Amino acid sequence: xxxxxxxxxxxxxxxxxxxxxxxxxxxxxxxxxxxxxxxxxxxxxxxxxxxxxxxxxxxxxxxxxxxxxxxxxxxxxxxxxxxxxxxxxxxxxxxxxxxxxxxxxxxxxxx
Numbered sequence: 001x002x003x004x005x006x007x008x009x010x011x012x013x014x015x016x017x018x019x020x021x022x023x024x025x026x027x028x029x030x031x032x033x034x035x036x037x038x039x040x041x042x043x044x045x046x047x048x049x050x051x052x053x054x055x056x057x058x059x060x061x062x063x064x065x066x067x068x069x070x071x072x073x074x075x076x077x078x079x080x081x082x083x084x085x086x087x088x089x090x091x092x093x094x095x096x097x098x099x100x101x102x103x104x105x106x107x108x109x110x111x
Contacts, residue, residue, distance in 0.1 A: 024082040025089065031071045032086075038067035 014022060041057065042064035057063055075083075 021082070021085065024078055025085055028075060028078055028082055028086045031075050035068060035071040035075070038064045038071065 042061065044051070045057075045060055
């Protein structure tokens with residue numbers, strides 16, 4: 001049911017919001033994910049080098065730093081409206097996430 005409500009809500013929003021805003025928001029989301037991936041990759045390799053991994057990134061510090069700089073610049077280059085909309089969607093998503101997880105968490109059921 002949640003999937004249907006979410007899909008209908010997104011479809012309605014997509015019908016009224018200009019395509020450029022939707023594209024910029026999507027770009028911001030993807031760039032934020034890449035940025036966090038570069039940071040977490042670098043962090044995991046530095047803090048836990050003993051953990052076996054199936055893939056080794058060549059020139060890791062350089063690749064991670066360049067990735068963070070490029071993604072950061074591309075996010076910075078987007079409009080202020082896009083930043084505000086992205087921040088709003090992130091806050092809304094966090095509110096929904098924590099409201100849902102507080103009632104459906106396995107940890108709270110065990111106690």
